[in-house]
Amino acid sequence: MTGGALAELHDRARELLDPVHYDYFAGGAGEETALAENERAFQRLALLPRVLRGQSRPATPVQLPGARASTPILVAPTAFHRLAHPDGELATARAAAAAGTVLVSGMAATVAIGEVAGAAREVDRNAAVWFQLYLQPDAKITECLVRRAEDAGCSALVVTVDSPVFGRHGRDHRHGFHDLPPGFAAENMRDLPGSPGVRDIEMCQEISWRYVEALRRMTGLPVLLKGILHPEDAKIAVDGGMAGLVVSNHGGRQLDVAPAAIDALPRVAEAVGGRIPVLVDGGIRRGSDVAIALALGATAVGVGRPVLWGLAAAGEAGVRQVLETLRDEYEHVRTLCGGVLAGDQVVSRC
Ligand SMILES: Cc1cc2nc3c(=O)[nH]c(=O)nc-3n(C[C@H](O)[C@H](O)[C@H](O)COP(=O)(O)O)c2cc1C
Ligand SMILES: CC(C)CC(=O)C(=O)O
Numbered sequence: 574m575t576g577g578a579l580a581e582l583h584d585r586a587r588e589l590l591d592p593v594h595y596d597y598f599a600g601g602a603g604e605e606t607a608l609a610e611n612e613r614a615f616q617r618l619a620l621l622p623r624v625l626r627g628q629s630r631p632a633t634p635v636q637l638p639g640a641r642a643s644t645p646i647l648v649a650p651t652a653f654h655r656l657a658h659p660d661g662e663l664a665t666a667r668a669a670a671a672a673g674t675v676l677v678s679g680m681a682a683t684v685a686i687g688e689v690a691g692a693a694r695e696v697d698r699n700a701a702v703w704f705q706l707y708l709q710p711d712a713k714i715t716e717c718l719v720r721r722a723e724d725a726g727c728s729a730l731v732v733t734v735d736s737p738v739f740g741r742h743g744r745d746h747r748h749g750f751h752d753l754p755p756g757f758a759a760e761n762m763r764d765l766p767g768s769p770g771v772r773d774i775e776m777c778q779e780i781s782w783r784y785v786e787a788l789r790r791m792t793g794l795p796v797l798l799k800g801i802l803h804p805e806d807a808k809i810a811v812d813g814g815m816a817g818l819v820v821s822n823h824g825g826r827q828l829d830v831a832p833a834a835i836d837a838l839p840r841v842a843e844a845v846g847g848r849i850p851v852l853v854d855g856g857i858r859r860g861s862d863v864a865i866a867l868a869l870g871a872t873a874v875g876v877g878r879p880v881l882w883g884l885a886a887a888g889e890a891g892v893r894q895v896l897e898t899l900r901d902e903y904e905h906v907r908t909l910c911g912g913v914l915a916g917d918q919v920v921s922r923c
Contacts, residue, residue, distance in 0.1 A: 579859075579899075582879070583882040596748060597656070598657065607833070609825070610825070618865050618922065623911035647676075647852065647873055651878075652682070660888050662679075663692040664888045666702065667692050670697040678705065681774055686702075706732050706733070715784075733823070734800045735800025736823065758771045799821055800821050802841070805844070817851070817852060818850075820852070822834050833855065841870075860900070863906075868916060
């Protein structure tokens with residue numbers, strides 16, 4: 574993480590975390606080019622403010638599939654929160670609910686989705702939690718996970734489609750970090766059909782649009798696809814009835830030669846043409862990054878690592894600090910831009 578008001582939280586998290594776990598959270602695939610580009614791409618962009626517009630409107634809520642968020646800053650799905658803090662995903666859920674935003678809870682969470690959603694609703698009974706899903710080769714397993722998300726009251730499913738195989742993370746490889754330590758588990762994978770104990774999450778190269786269609790038949794929940802970078806895939810997704818897209822290179826953890834997410838956003842947004850919400854994640858570290866993303870056509874953004882740093886540094890309060898800081902900075906930038914954020918305001922710095 575570079576600069577910004579959240580840098581101190583990152584430094585604190587780094588001090589507190591086991592270095593192996595820090596590297597799991599911080600690292601990316603390959604030479605970490607996509608990871609670095611996600612942040613660098615924002616540094617290459619600037620916003621032309623509009624002036625004299627007499628706008629004093631407070632930010633309006635954001636309408637999303639199965640959720641109305643009070644801010645366009647969502648919590649992106651990340652795995653294994655209990656490695657960051659003993660309260661794990663429960664703390665993240667409480668903080669997201671307190672901030673009036675959506676938590677996208679990972680299938681690889683260290684707390685089961687029912688408990689995560691319950692923790693969010695204890696803070697705000699209308700809190701929205703989405704469930705992130707890796708489609709499994711065995712449809713019975715996928716279906717069981719979907720029912721767990723439905724039973725937990727999740728209001729949308731976010732299917733991650735950028736992972737036909739696991740990313741190759743050099744830092745984890747060097748540390749020999751391949752499994753969770755004893756006492757931690759991917760709790761959503763416990764007691765699934767035919768698997769006593771905790772089943773491994775499988776990545777599968779055979780996953781195709783047919784699997785997505787089968788998922789849509791399996792559930793009434795809105796389905797978003799996460800990990801879209803190509804505009805043609807965006808069009809197929811819209812035609813296939815998806816409720817939303819997340820433009821993402823998985824925080825630079827999958828295809829290292831992928832472009833920065835923010836650089837891929839404009840073409841995807843154009844292909845979608847406003848028919849469904851387009852979210853983006855990757856490299857959001859400041860309120861100005863949120864503003865640039867919205868100007869380039871995003872409905873909302875997701876935040877991954879900064880949330881993990883807040884969690885590691887100070888549990889629920891740390892995550893709240895991250896979300897509140899980003900929101901405050903974003904609203905300030907938006908006001909300085911005359912209350913509007915449009916594509917013609919985004920210019921290149923070089
Ligand atoms: C430690 C870590 C674990 C992640 N786990 C998942 C996951 O289980 N499912 C998923 O769809 N994305 C996962 N992601 C990707 C995030 O959802 C998101 O795309 C990315 O973190 C955004 O980039 P940022 O960290 O720069 O904000 C993970 C990212 C990190 C850093
Ligand atoms: C358990 C993993 C598949 C989580 C993930 O997506 C990641 O670490 O990037």
